[in-house]
Amino acid sequence: MTATAIEHGHEHDHAADDHHHTGEVDLPTYQEYTRRNRLGMWLFFASEAFLFLALLVTRFYLWRGPHGEVVRPELDQFAGLVVTAVLLLSSYFMNRAEVSIANDKRTDFLASLLITAALGTAFLIGVVVWEWGMFPSIVKGHLKPTDGVFGAVVFGMTGMHALHVLSGVVLILNVWWLGRKGHFSSERHWGVEACAIYWHYVDLVWIFFYPAIYLIGSTIEVPH
Amino acid sequence: MSLFTLGIARGLVGQVLGMVIGMLLTCAVRILLGWEAWAAEPAWTVGAVCSIIGFLLGVGSLDDWLKWTKGIPTPMHHGPPVDKPAWTRYFSVDYNHKVIGVQYTVWGILLLMVGGTVAMIFRTELARSGLQFLGLDLYNSFIGMHGMIMIFAILLGVGGMGNYLVPLMIGAEDMAFPRLNALGFWFNVPGSILLLLSLFVGGWDAGWTAYPPLSARGPIGYQLFFLGVFAIGLSSIVGSLNLLVTILRMRPAGMSLFRMPIFCWAVFATSLLQLTATQLIGTSFLMVSVQRAIGMGFFDPRGILGEVSPMVGGGDPVLFQHLFWFYSHPAVYIFVLPGLGIVSELLPVFSRKPLFGYKWIALSSLAIGIVGFIVWGHHMFVSGYNDILRIPFMYATLLVAIPTGVKFFSWLGTIWGGKIHFDTPMLFVLGAISVFLIGGLTGPILATVPTDFPLHDSYFVVGHFHATMFGGFVFPFFAALYYWFPKVTGRMYNETLGKIHFFIMTPAFWVQTLGQMGVGVMGMRRRIADYDPTLGAGQIESWQLAVTIAGFAIAFGVMLMLWNFFQNAEVGVAAGDNPWRSRSPEWQIPSPIPEHSFPAPLRVVGEPYDYGLADSGYVTTASPGDD
Numbered sequence: 137m138t139a140t141a142i143e144h145g146h147e148h149d150h151a152a153d154d155h156h157h158t159g160e161v162d163l164p165t166y167q168e169y170t171r172r173n174r175l176g177m178w179l180f181f182a183s184e185a186f187l188f189l190a191l192l193v194t195r196f197y198l199w200r201g202p203h204g205e206v207v208r209p210e211l212d213q214f215a216g217l218v219v220t221a222v223l224l225l226s227s228y229f230m231n232r233a234e235v236s237i238a239n240d241k242r243t244d245f246l247a248s249l250l251i252t253a254a255l256g257t258a259f260l261i262g263v264v265v266w267e268w269g270m271f272p273s274i275v276k277g278h279l280k281p282t283d284g285v286f287g288a289v290v291f292g293m294t295g296m297h298a299l300h301v302l303s304g305v306v307l308i309l310n311v312w313w314l315g316r317k318g319h320f321s322s323e324r325h326w327g328v329e330a331c332a333i334y335w336h337y338v339d340l341v342w343i344f345f346y347p348a349i350y351l352i353g354s355t356i357e358v359p360h
Numbered sequence: 361m362s363l364f365t366l367g368i369a370r371g372l373v374g375q376v377l378g379m380v381i382g383m384l385l386t387c388a389v390r391i392l393l394g395w396e397a398w399a400a401e402p403a404w405t406v407g408a409v410c411s412i413i414g415f416l417l418g419v420g421s422l423d424d425w426l427k428w429t430k431g432i433p434t435p436m437h438h439g440p441p442v443d444k445p446a447w448t449r450y451f452s453v454d455y456n457h458k459v460i461g462v463q464y465t466v467w468g469i470l471l472l473m474v475g476g477t478v479a480m481i482f483r484t485e486l487a488r489s490g491l492q493f494l495g496l497d498l499y500n501s502f503i504g505m506h507g508m509i510m511i512f513a514i515l516l517g518v519g520g521m522g523n524y525l526v527p528l529m530i531g532a533e534d535m536a537f538p539r540l541n542a543l544g545f546w547f548n549v550p551g552s553i554l555l556l557l558s559l560f561v562g563g564w565d566a567g568w569t570a571y572p573p574l575s576a577r578g579p580i581g582y583q584l585f586f587l588g589v590f591a592i593g594l595s596s597i598v599g600s601l602n603l604l605v606t607i608l609r610m611r612p613a614g615m616s617l618f619r620m621p622i623f624c625w626a627v628f629a630t631s632l633l634q635l636t637a638t639q640l641i642g643t644s645f646l647m648v649s650v651q652r653a654i655g656m657g658f659f660d661p662r663g664i665l666g667e668v669s670p671m672v673g674g675g676d677p678v679l680f681q682h683l684f685w686f687y688s689h690p691a692v693y694i695f696v697l698p699g700l701g702i703v704s705e706l707l708p709v710f711s712r713k714p715l716f717g718y719k720w721i722a723l724s725s726l727a728i729g730i731v732g733f734i735v736w737g738h739h740m741f742v743s744g745y746n747d748i749l750r751i752p753f754m755y756a757t758l759l760v761a762i763p764t765g766v767k768f769f770s771w772l773g774t775i776w777g778g779k780i781h782f783d784t785p786m787l788f789v790l791g792a793i794s795v796f797l798i799g800g801l802t803g804p805i806l807a808t809v810p811t812d813f814p815l816h817d818s819y820f821v822v823g824h825f826h827a828t829m830f831g832g833f834v835f836p837f838f839a840a841l842y843y844w845f846p847k848v849t850g851r852m853y854n855e856t857l858g859k860i861h862f863f864i865m866t867p868a869f870w871v872q873t874l875g876q877m878g879v880g881v882m883g884m885r886r887r888i889a890d891y892d893p894t895l896g897a898g899q900i901e902s903w904q905l906a907v908t909i910a911g912f913a914i915a916f917g918v919m920l921m922l923w924n925f926f927q928n929a930e931v932g933v934a935a936g937d938n939p940w941r942s943r944s945p946e947w948q949i950p951s952p953i954p955e956h957s958f959p960a961p962l963r964v965v966g967e968p969y970d971y972g973l974a975d976s977g978y979v980t981t982a983s984p985g986d987d
């Protein structure tokens with residue numbers, strides 16, 4: 137889905153250029169293009185919401201105890217808390233980046249983007265190394281993907297979310313690079329806005345996923 | 361000019377290269393992990409993913425975005441390519457919605473022919489009991505293949521009509537996101553190729569619904585099938601997003617939502633469903649795919665959680681059915697709502713009367729779409745889910761009859777007392793109504809729990825959904841092809857041939873669908889290559905033969921239509937700008953439509969369907985200074 141994000145990320149930051157080239161028809165203004173892009177972006181989120189909802193439904197459907205009660209696996213609570221905090225913090229810096237470019241504070245803008253990307257990467261490392269235990273020599277994870285429905289759902293949900301975080305980090309780095317080349321201005325920065333709302337959206341999804349995976353339901357004794 | 365000036369040729373090379381690179385990559389990773397280098401399933405799966413990307417890179421659909429990531433401006437180029445013949449634009453990436461609409465439609469018709477051919481093969485097998493020339497597995501792969509190819513074809517036909525017509529009907533210069541629009545089309549090409557390729561790596565024998573546990577265990581073909589569906593799903597999502605933004609933001613001043621041509625309402629409702637529900641078929645297939653690939657046991661029914669440890673089992677195949685039908689029931693409305701919109705669009709033109717109850721029709725599309733989300737369980741009455749669920753799903757399903765009925769009565773009201781012109785498009789619209797009625801009336805029989813028990817998984821269901829899909833898509837789609845052919849080409853098709861097509865296809869279809877229902881009631885099951893010739897008091901073989909003959913007659917009719925179009929596209933009689941005397945914006949401009957459709961922004965000066973009201977118009981295309 138990154139393609140969509142990128143279409144919305146930069147479509148018609150060059151609207152004015154278009155205008156000079158064709159001249160035959162009245163092209164809409166940059167503001168109108170931005171309104172279209174914004175609507176497109178929100179529709180994209182609506183679509184994605186159904187993907188994440190499907191995963192949440194799967195979690196509550198499959199994680200049931202002997203009497204139908206909601207259960208959850210034993211996971212590393214500390215790891216969950218830390219990565220969640222890191223992701224929430226990153227959203228603050230993403231917002232700061234957007235506000236900075238709107239006020240033409242370029243240094244702040246670029247620095248905030250880099251911090252956001254770094255925090256996003258930290259989140260990814262936290263999930264992949266710490267929670268998944270991809271590198272057992274560093275941390276041994278609690279679950280493998282093949283560990284029944286616990287493994288399947290934990291890896292399914294965190295994996296799908298991590299994929300979105302990863303594409304978000306790539307997008308942020310791309311925006312940062314373009315920003316350094318002076319691509320955005322206080323009036324024209326739809327690319328930054330798109331990147332920011334995408335990031336907040338991915339963050340929001342985690343706010344639903346985190347309790348579903350880590351907090352809701354009772355842990356049950358698992359005979360090993 | 362070399363072959364590689366055509367984007368599609370470069371795309372195909374890209375797809376092959378992508379496949380090879382993906383396979384090599386898989387081998388390399390496996391060697392690094394110290395495993396045996398070649399494993400067929402992961403290699404084909406990763407290869408298939410890379411092959412989709414390879415195609416898109418090759419065809420050039422990603423070029424502009426790649427430039428954006430580097431901050432290079434990409435001004436929009438209008439018109440045919442400068443250094444190549446004009447026709448090549450239809451085989452390459454082009455951002456004009458009229459070109460993309462034709463691309464969708466033609467690719468859809470091609471798939472319709474492939475899917476039809478597959479059907480002819482297994483229908484021949486079914487004409488007699490016993491196994492003639494198809495094995496059991498191949499037969500099952502064929503029926504699944506027929507089903508899914510036809511679904512692709514329908515989605516492409518829907519996309520074609522939406523892309524071509526919506527911007528014209530609301531007087532927009534193009535779609536809101538032209539690049540995304542092109543991408544939306546090009547996803548379909550590698551997707552359909554993967555689907556066809558799956559036949560050569562074992563096929564998939566669970567039918568188009570691909571229920572686990574069978575689909576979690578069958579041949580590699582399943583993975584290619586899932587990825588093909590993925591590609592088409594992405595196309596659906598980006599395409600519907602585009603149409604929604606276009607309809608919501610690009611209408612001219614004065615064209616409120618309730619003053620749009622009614623087809624736009626149908627597309628609007630369809631797009632809402634496509635945008636959201638498609639994610640669910642994607643998710644459910646993805647889950648089966650990863651269950652096969654890395655053993656994540658979502659649907660692995662080893663024991664029930666609580667009896668066994670959730671660390672080894674607990675999966676549930678019924679969950680798949682919930683997720684799958686949450687898309688695939690709304691999907692049936694995705695297939696038919698645009699077609700029903702075509703019916704509502706054409707009836708006033710050929711009856712020379714206003715559309716009866718415009719607002720009700722518009723809202724009924726929306727209502728069908730919304731109610732369509734809460735009825736998926738009617739496909740699962742015998743799945744073993746909680747008995748209690750059957751009741752709400754039954755009543756919710758019966759509720760759909762209300763907005764559907766609204767449409768029927770509005771159609772009758774529109775024809776009533778009109779001066780009806782029986783041109784070919786109108787004949788197909790009337791045929792659509794007759795056929796959709798058969799499908800619609802058999803729906804409640806299946807939706808009622810006690811009657812569904814014996815009929816579920818029988819050929820009766822096959823008869824039901826062929827009637828709804830032919831009535832809701834195929835007949836209206838053909839009507840649309842005949843109706844807008846003169847607009848697209850500027851030429852008229854041959855009316856006599858058109859009428860022959862209609863009078864062959866309609867009775868043949870009645871025989872086919874009623875025949876299918878008949879053998880179903882006799883006890884013929886779906887998805888079984890063989891049947892007992894003594895069923896139906898020994899009558900079943902003659903019924904099956906009748907269905908097969910009817911199927912061939914339909915295929916013949918379709919060939920007639922294609923020949924008719926082929927013959928007349930370039931040399932037919934000039935059609936004039938508005939042969940049907942329509943009020944819709946696209947008929948107020950020249951045929952074929954110039955590169956920039958409208959010389960000036962549309963001005964709305966009246967109601968869309970005031971046929972018969974002298975001296976009234978719907979829109980003017982002249983700029984205000986002209987009058």
Ligand code: HEM
Pocket residue numbers: 569692693695696738739757758760761764799800802803804805806807808812815816817821824825828829832
């Ligand atoms: C709008 C047009 C319709 C279309 C395109 C359509 C399409 C379909 C399709 C494709 C299936 C078979 C799915 C499979 O492969 O198992 C099906 C089954 C079914 N349809 Fe429809 N349908 C339509 C209208 C209706 C209506 C109006 C009703 C009820 C009021 C209805 C009730 C059912 C039921 C209950 C089944 C499940 C039968 C079974 O598997 O036992 N359908 N329909």
Ligand SMILES: [Cu+2]
Pocket residue numbers: 688689692735736738739
């Ligand atoms: Cu249904």
